[in-house]
Amino acid sequence: MSTPQTVQHYTARADEYAHHLGSLEATHPADRELIGRWASGVGGRIIDLGCGPGHWAAFLHQQGASVRGIDPVERFIDIAQRAHPEVEYDVGSVMELADGAANGIMAWYSLIHLEPTEMEPALRRCRSALVPGGSLLIGFFDGPAVEAFDHAVTTAHFWPVHELSALLETVGFSILETVQRHDEGSRPHAAIIAALP
Numbered sequence: 001m002s003t004p005q006t007v008q009h010y011t012a013r014a015d016e017y018a019h020h021l022g023s024l025e026a027t028h029p030a031d032r033e034l035i036g037r038w039a040s041g042v043g044g045r046i047i048d049l050g051c052g053p054g055h056w057a058a059f060l061h062q063q064g065a066s067v068r069g070i071d072p073v074e075r076f077i078d079i080a081q082r083a084h085p086e087v088e089y090d091v092g093s094v095m096e097l098a099d100g101a102a103n104g105i106m107a108w109y110s111l112i113h114l115e116p117t118e119m120e121p122a123l124r125r126c127r128s129a130l131v132p133g134g135s136l137l138i139g140f141f142d143g144p145a146v147e148a149f150d151h152a153v154t155t156a157h158f159w160p161v162h163e164l165s166a167l168l169e170t171v172g173f174s175i176l177e178t179v180q181r182h183d184e185g186s187r188p189h190a191a192i193i194a195a196l197p
């Protein structure tokens with residue numbers, strides 16, 4: 001999981017990614033609202049899983065959250081540490097999350113590169129990494145079917161909201177909120193907030 005190919009492709013383009021997308025100005029105001037609102041309800045440690053250049057981790061820190069950024073791409077962690085030293089980081093991937101590590105996990109476009117069969121084990125690992133009552137926020141590309149496409153960096157998959165929601169329920173989460181946004185000129189966006197009992 002986090003195939004060597006994904007890591008290799010992001011390593012090659014990490015600086016470019018950080019330059020174009022690694023700032024809050026490059027994010028959608030509705031995403032900032034959702035992420036800020038979600039974080040304020042978590043009340044404890046948050047992991048920004050697949051933090052990339054660290055701008056969302058820094059945003060969460062600014063909102064008063066206790067946040068740790070995790071990413072399998074060392075170059076991203078270097079960039080994030082330099083740009084946002086107030087946050088702590090680890091190199092790692094979803095399957096390396098420790099049991100009970102957090103009250104909240106945000107996987108903002110970081111599970112999109114998993115093979116479809118890898119999604120359920122990844123969600124199970126997120127479940128184990130959360131304390132009881134913990135919350136998971138996932139951002140992803142919305143689509144009518146689980147389908148691969150040529151993402152600018154490396155292959156990614158669309159997920160229908162109802163299919164990802166069903167998988168989350170299978171592994172023990174309850175769905176609290178779903179969001180879909182289809183803006184002209186960008187790929188359809190979706191987010192799910194799910195919680196453990």
Ligand SMILES: C[S@@+](CC[C@H](N)C(=O)[O-])C[C@H]1O[C@@H](n2cnc3c(N)ncnc32)[C@H](O)[C@@H]1O
Nearest residue numbers: 001002010049050051052073093094108109110
């Ligand atoms: C599209 S970028 C999103 C980065 C950041 N969350 C953002 O919103 O800008 C995908 C990120 O997921 C990370 N990633 C890829 N596979 C992962 C895995 N198995 N576990 C955790 N992160 C992963 C990549 O290194 C990359 O930083």
